[in-house]
Amino acid sequence: xxxxxDSPEDSRNLMQxxxxxxxxxxxxxxEVIRRFDLVHADGGGKGVDISRPAEFLxxxxxxxxxxxxxxxxxxxxRPEEILEKTRMLE
Amino acid sequence: MKxxxxxxxxxxxxxxxxxxxxxxxxxxxxxxxxxDFPWANLLLFLVAAVFLWQGVRRGFARxxxxxxRSKIVASIVGVLGVAMIGLFLFSYFVVxxxxxxxxxxxxxxxxxxxxxxxxxxxxxVSLNELLSTPVNGQPPKGVxxxxxxxxx
Numbered sequence: 001x002x003x004x005x006d007s008p009e010d011s012r013n014l015m016q017x018x019x020x021x022x023x024x025x026x027x028x029x030x031e032v033i034r035r036f037d038l039v040h041a042d043g044g045g046k047g048v049d050i051s052r053p054a055e056f057l058x059x060x061x062x063x064x065x066x067x068x069x070x071x072x073x074x075x076x077x078r079p080e081e082i083l084e085k086t087r088m089l090e
Numbered sequence: 091m092k093x094x095x096x097x098x099x100x101x102x103x104x105x106x107x108x109x110x111x112x113x114x115x116x117x118x119x120x121x122x123x124x125x126d127f128p129w130a131n132l133l134l135f136l137v138a139a140v141f142l143w144q145g146v147r148r149g150f151a152r153x154x155x156x157x158x159r160s161k162i163v164a165s166i167v168g169v170l171g172v173a174m175i176g177l178f179l180f181s182y183f184v185v186x187x188x189x190x191x192x193x194x195x196x197x198x199x200x201x202x203x204x205x206x207x208x209x210x211x212x213x214x215v216s217l218n219e220l221l222s223t224p225v226n227g228q229p230p231k232g233v234x235x236x237x238x239x240x241x242x
Contacts, residue, residue, distance in 0.1 A: 001220065001233065001234070001235060001236070002236045002237075002238055003207065003235060003236065003237050003238070004237065004238050004239065004240025005240055006240040008208055008209065008210050008211065008212050009210075010240070011209075011210040011240075012210040012211070015210055023209050023210075023215060023220070024209060024210045025207040025208065025209055025215060026207060026208050026209075026210075027207055031205075032205045032207060033237065035203060035205070036192075036194070036195050036196060036203070036237075037190070037192045037193065037194030037195045038190070038192055038195060038237055039190060040189060040190055040239070041190070043188075043239060044239070044240075050239050050240060051237040051238065051239060051240070052189045052190055052192060052237070052239070053237060053238055053239060054192070054195060054235075054236075054237040055234065055235065055236050055237070056196060056202065056234070056235040056237075057232060057233075057234050057235075058202045058217075058221070058232050058233045058234075058235065059231070059232040060221055060229065060230060060231060060232055061201075062201050062202050062204075062217065062218075062221060063199065063200070063201055063202070064196045064197065064198050064199065064200050064201075064202055065198065065232070066198060067195065067196065067197065067198055069192055069195065071187055071189070072182075072183075072186040072187050072189075073186050073189060073239065074119075074125060074126070074128075074182060074186045075125070075126045075186075076122070076125075076126075078122050082234065086231075086232070086234065089231040089232040
């Protein structure tokens with residue numbers, strides 16, 4: 001599921017435009033991204049704090065089994081990579 | 091021999107530099123192989139740089155029809171071309187790295203802290219719920235959380 005600081009309305013527009021069916025959550029108060037130390041201060045320009053890109057794979061006990069923080073925000077985890085990691089959850 | 095009046099290498103180099111920059115957000119950003127390292131754009135910039143260099147040399151050649159004008163045009167276009175390349179390199183390799191260290195992020199082996207956030211319909215969703223609500227009649231094997239910049 002995808003988490004950003006976008007409002008639920010913005011997320012819904014993105015979901016409709018791109019045809020995504022998984023859950024999109026909105027962290028407009030930046031509470032969760034602050035707790036997870038993912039705040040990219042002023043990353044959205046004009047003093048707007050956003051989330052830095054990050055992926056976490058959590059198993060059914062709530063334990064983090066894999067996570068990815070890239071050095072450059074242009075670089076992201078590839079879908080094949082993530083799918084391979086989800087096999088750990090069997 | 092009559093020297094062609096238009097400094098074509100200069101303008102070609104400028105055009106390719108421009109295309110090199112624009113093609114990243116328009117084309118290459120959609121493919122991980124050209125986005126994780128912008129080799130396609132760097133290649134275009136290399137070609138652009140060769141033409142720009144040829145263009146500048148030509149602009150400063152002594153047998154130009156209008157030597158002063160040629161020098162001025164070559165200088166301006168050359169600088170603009172290099173500036174575009176520089177701007178891309180800066181945006182990608184410098185600004186792209188302006189990220190927090192995020193040392194406090196949940197690590198492998200740690201329990202993910204419980205949280206609850208509204209989904210796209212405004213309904214509150216919690217991590218516990220996601221881990222326990224059956225999907226297609228099966229209990230979920232886990233959850234993948236993707237934090238993204240948003241704001242587009």
